[in-house]
Amino acid sequence: RKEVEQDPGPFNVPEGATVAFNCTYSNSASQSFFWYRQDCRKEPKLLMSVYSSGNEDGRFTAQLNRASQYISLLIRDSKLSDSATYLCVVRDSSYKLIFGSGTRLLVRP
Amino acid sequence: EPEVTQTPSHQVTQMGQEVILRCVPISNHLYFYWYRQILGQKVEFLVSFYNNEISEKSEIFDDQFSVERPDGSNFTLKIRSTKLEDSAMYFCASRESPGGGSYEQYFGPGTRLTVT
Numbered sequence: 001r002k003e004v005e006q007d008p009g010p011f012n013v014p015e016g017a018t019v020a021f022n023c024t025y026s027n028s029a030s031q032s033f034f035w036y037r038q039d040c041r042k043e044p045k046l047l048m049s050v051y052s053s054g055n056e057d058g059r060f061t062a063q064l065n066r067a068s069q070y071i072s073l074l075i076r077d078s079k080l081s082d083s084a085t086y087l088c089v090v091r092d093s094s095y096k097l098i099f100g101s102g103t104r105l106l107v108r109p
Numbered sequence: 110e111p112e113v114t115q116t117p118s119h120q121v122t123q124m125g126q127e128v129i130l131r132c133v134p135i136s137n138h139l140y141f142y143w144y145r146q147i148l149g150q151k152v153e154f155l156v157s158f159y160n161n162e163i164s165e166k167s168e169i170f171d172d173q174f175s176v177e178r179p180d181g182s183n184f185t186l187k188i189r190s191t192k193l194e195d196s197a198m199y200f201c202a203s204r205e206s207p208g209g210g211s212y213e214q215y216f217g218p219g220t221r222l223t224v225t
Contacts, residue, residue: 031212032212038152041198041221042218042219043200043216043217043218043219044152044200044216045216046213049213087151087152091212094157094164094165095140095157095204095212096142096154096157096165097142097144097152097154097202097214098154099144099151099152099153100151101150101151102151
């Protein structure tokens with residue numbers, strides 16, 4: 001079983017749409033959870049951390065369900081500039097980051 | 110805003126040659142990492158480094174790889190004898206001290222290594 005599993009997509013949505021990405025992780029001892037964004041041939045950039053209580057940052061909402069080992073990201077009112085690959089990332093007890101393969105989002109005009 | 114820098118941005122080398130990838134982490138950070146991403150695949154952890162020694166390394170980080178902090182600012186990854194399968198994007202990352210509340214790792218822009 002993959003350590004961090006994501007639907008690869010691509011998700012092809014019109015501007016203004018709401019889109020949700022899901023992720024599962026296998027190690028119940030994982031410590032912290034993140035969504036990163038990666039543009040083509042660029043470095044991963046932190047989009048937001050994910051907390052057990054759920055958290056929101058503008059149009060982005062992240063949820064964590066530790067019992068189900070499930071993480072989600074919701075993007076509302078999609079913009080063209082949201083087109084990217086979204087990486088679900090888990091930090092283990094040794095602080096290294098474990099990346100999912102990413103979900104590709106294409107926002108069309 | 111402080112950032113992690115990496116040089117070169119692209120390195121082309123022949124199989125069997127040695128390469129050194131360089132990184133300058135953020136100045137007050139104490140934890141350093143190398144990750145790699147083969148084209149079309151996920152980002153994979155290679156090694157973590159703290160207090161002038163390796164904290165953890167992955168199965169990928171075999172005897173062909175080594176890391177060094179030769180001075181107070183640089184952090185290098187050396188591949189002694191490159192193979193075709195070493196072709197990938199190599200990302201350096203750094204994190205601040207353990208007392209800091211943030212676990213965020215800041216990534217450099219990467220070095221694209223092409224082995225021919």
